[in-house]
Each structure stands twice: as C-alpha cells, then as structure tokens.
Amino acid sequence: MEQVDLENVWNVCFESMLIINREGQIKKANRSALRLFELSSKTLGETSVFELIPLEYQKFLMTTDEMTGISLSFGTKELLMNIVPFNDRFLLIIKDITQQQLLKYKLQQATEQKFLYDSILDMLEEGVCAINMEGKILFYNKKMGEVDLREPDSVKQKLFREAFPDIDEHSTILLKTLRLSKSLNYRETHFTNSGKAITTLSKSKTLNIGSKQVGAVEILKDITEQKQLEETIRNFKNDPVRENTYKSKNKNNNTRFQFKDIVFTSRVMRQTVDQARRAARTSSSTLIIGDTGTGKELFAQSIHNHSPRKNFPFIAQNCAALPEHLLEGLLFGTSVGSFTGAIDREGLIEQAHSGTLLLDEINSMGINLQAKLLRFLQEKTIQRLGAKKSIDVDVRVIATINEDPYAAIENGRLREDLFYRLSVVNIIIQPLKKRKEDIPVLIDHFLQKHSERLQIKVDKVESEVMDIFLNYEWPGNIRELEHTIEGCINMLDGENAIAYHHLSATFQARANEYAQITAGRDIPKLSLLSGGSLEEQKEKLERTLIQLALEEENGNVTRAGKLLGISRQNLNYKLKKYDLSQM
Incomplete structure (x- = not known):
C-alpha cells in the first residue's frame, strides 16, 4: 500500500494550521499559516502565538475540550479559529473569512437596498411586474396585486404560468413582450365583483443588460377616474345642449336611445320595458x-323620448364624477361674486327646462346637496350660487341608483325624504345573471x-366561449358583456369566430x-348551498318569507309589512324586485 505523505497534506491545506504548546510557543506551522501571519520557518520556534492574537485567547488553552468557531482579527483580516487539544499541545486551525464577511456585508447591503426599492415601488400608483427569461416573476408590487386581485407574496418567485394558471399565455402582454422582444401597449376595461368598471393602460418593455435581453417588465396604470373626469369635461364642453339654453323646441335633444334599442328576449325584461313605457306618459319623478352596467341610462333616455318632453333637452350628469362643491355649481348654476372667478352661468337644471334631467348614481351625491335637490323638487324653483333671485324651472327628474335604496338610506348615502320624492315611479332592472x-x-x-364599426368580419362565438358566457356571473352586466365582445373582435386575426x-x-x-x-356548489357535502351562493340563498329565503306573509295577511301589503318588520314602501320595492304578484 502506497504511503501517504502527511507533510504534503499539511502544507497544501487552505486553512492555516499551527501547533503550539501550553505556553503559546509555536512549534509548527503550515505554509498557509506562514503566509497569513508573515512568519519565517527559521524563527518559528522563537515566536509566541500571543504575538499574533490577543492574550485574552490564552484562556482557551487552559481547557482540554475542543473549541470551535472562535472569532478573531489579525490586522484587517477576519479569522475563524478552532482549537483541538492533544497531549500537552494544541492544534490551531484558522480560516480566513475576510472575503466571506465582505460578501456577507455586501449581500446585506443589497438586501436592504432591494427592500428599500421594493418599498418605494409599492407606493407607486402604477402596477409593476417584472419577469426573467424563464418567465419567473422577479417583482410584483401592491398596486398590480390590487388590479389582479392577487397577494404579491403569493406570486413572487413563481413562474408566470404557475402564478396565473387560468390565463392563456398568448393573451398576456408580458409574455408576448418576452416572446417577441418588443415593447407593447394595451388598454383594457374589466369589472370587479361589485360590477365597477376598471380601465387600465399597460406598457411592457424588454429588460436588457447591455445588448442581452434578461427579461420583461409591465407597467400598468389605473386610469378609471381620469377617464371618467375626461369624459365629463369633454361632454360638458362639447355638448351644445349645455352651452345654449333651449328657448324653443329642438329636434336634437341630446339622446341616442329609444325603447326599440333595448335588446332582450326574457319575460322579466319585457315587463320592465312595458312598465317604463307606461312611466313615459307622465312627468312624475322616476x-x-x-346594478352597474344594466342599462339604466338607456331606459332613462327611452322614457324621455317617449314622453311629452321628447322635443326638449335631455341632460345627464353622473353624481359620482365630480366633487360635491363642483357638482353643486354645475347643477344650480353660478352668479358673479359667488366665488373667485365665478361668472353668470346657467346650471344643468335650468338648461333642462321643459325637458328631463338624469342624475346618475344619486347615492354618490353628498347629503347636503341632496337636501338642496329635495327643495328644488318640492318648490320647482332654484337659486344660483351667490344669487338671491329664485328661478322657476319645469324639469322632470329621473334618478338612478346602483344598490338597494333602503340599504343606501340605512348607510347614510341617501336621504329617506329624497328617496320618497324621487321614487314616485320605481323601475327595477334585473342584473344579467x-x-x-x-x-x-x-x-x-x-x-x-x-x-361594422371596426371593419372586422365576425359571424359568431364558438360553442366553448358561449358556454363560458352563459355560466359567467357578469358582475359588470351588459356593459361588461359589450366590452368583452369588443375586446375579442380587436384580437381577431383573419378568423370569423371568437x-x-x-x-x-x-x-x-x-x-x-x-x-x-x-363547480364547488355541486359537491354533495355542500348540499345545503346547492341552490346557489349565499346572496342567492338569502334572496330565495326573502322571497319565500314575503310570499308566506302575504298569504297570512290575505294579500294586505301593509299588514304583511308589519308582520315582516318592514315598511309598506320597502315591501312594495321587494315585490317589484322579485316580481311577486300581490294576492
């Protein structure tokens, strides 16, 4: 058997090794130790280890136990020492960890810097998502998570396909940019569970180090409020109805829709349209x-166009689009001196004289302004801001609300007296689901x-897509359906079917x-909920209780309301909502 030369092993080890006696005199050192401590093999026996390391380490030589992980410094170097006792001597094994400590410090600095950058990016109004060439998500900030309904920590460091398994990789702008190596822009409108429309603008770019592509980044901006405000301002500036008072009949009454434009085939929608046609005959507040997107303004315009006021202006204002102080001046008008820079200007109520004023999302109007609107509805007169003179105005007011009005009253978003004044006629539009x-x-x-508008021929949607459409809940209702169809047509590339x-x-x-x-509703263990979601089950129970109360009271709505603990008006609302006939 070949004999191992232990001397060579001793000298080629990376760790510095010293053999000392109990007095600290160095008896032997390998080459690494000679280099580290700048020693000479000739004078080695005359050197004490305590000339190289502090005397405080002498205490470690008083024990017979092996010691590990002892930190010490030598000049600018950071060392780690193990002491192994044998007989009356000690083996010191010393590792130079200066470079490791430096790397550890730099890593800590980089981690802190990354945390700082992440914190800054999380404060941005824009959503940011970055991926590498393999599609792994390197960064994903809070705003992007708000839009995608994802928790950032749940998607970071995952492959994009794993984090978003339900998304077709050919449909996402980020993976397209990675695949095509070019910048892309994309605008999209989608809908939240409550039916609110969210419009986003996305820009994606490649990430490069020098000429080498290393990934891609998407920057997304929520432009919903900006879009609404721009549309409000543009409509106000470009609308001739709002610039000129109607002094006589005008065929252009600022509407686009009539009842013939309402597309439906369901019985419940036919009943709603018939009810709206009857409401059009009078000038009563309606x-x-x-829900959002069900077509409330389409109904309002149709009512106006089939009413005796059809040749006079129809003016619509979204109450959620402007702050209360701006909305008040817009509705009631201003006079010189009412505030700095104010001029004599008609409000929308005056401009709608002899016609119809639509107040969209009335529950978004401030309570104080609701009180002023109530006075107008009662007295049929207004005062411009800063003016003392009252002006008689003949206007039919149609208001819309995207929630249960009684819930809005209970939560302080709608005055009860204004509700009763507005709801002389109630029209309930059922959601698409x-x-x-x-x-x-x-x-x-x-x-x-x-x-026709986009000049792209398309005949139908494929059966798979139709099944998805029929099973989807459509929180954004008809508006969401239209946006979806329009978006799909834009994506067609020579095909004639979606x-x-x-x-x-x-x-x-x-x-x-x-x-x-x-699918979860069909699980046998959840048979109690097999009839639908919690909200659907609540509605079914409410419908049943109302029917039982009406039967108990022989169809008397007042007594049935008392039995249920709700007002007659609230019960009438629910009878219309659930399409229940009074007995």
Missing part, C-alpha cells in the same frame, strides 16, 4: 334601480355593432374563478 336567456341576443347585437384565446387574460382568470365556484 327612480331607476339596477338573472336573465341569461338575453345573453345570446345581446351577443348577436354587439357582434353586428362592433364588427375563440377562447381571443378573451382577455383578465376575463379568462375571472371566468375560471366563477367556474370553480359553480
């Missing part, structure tokens, strides 16, 4: 109740409308979420 038989005819209508990959990435994800929820 409250239109319906409760009249899904209307979906196919609406799809056909939007296909024709947008294919397929799954034409759907936006956001819609794909939300549709899959709804599909999973629906």
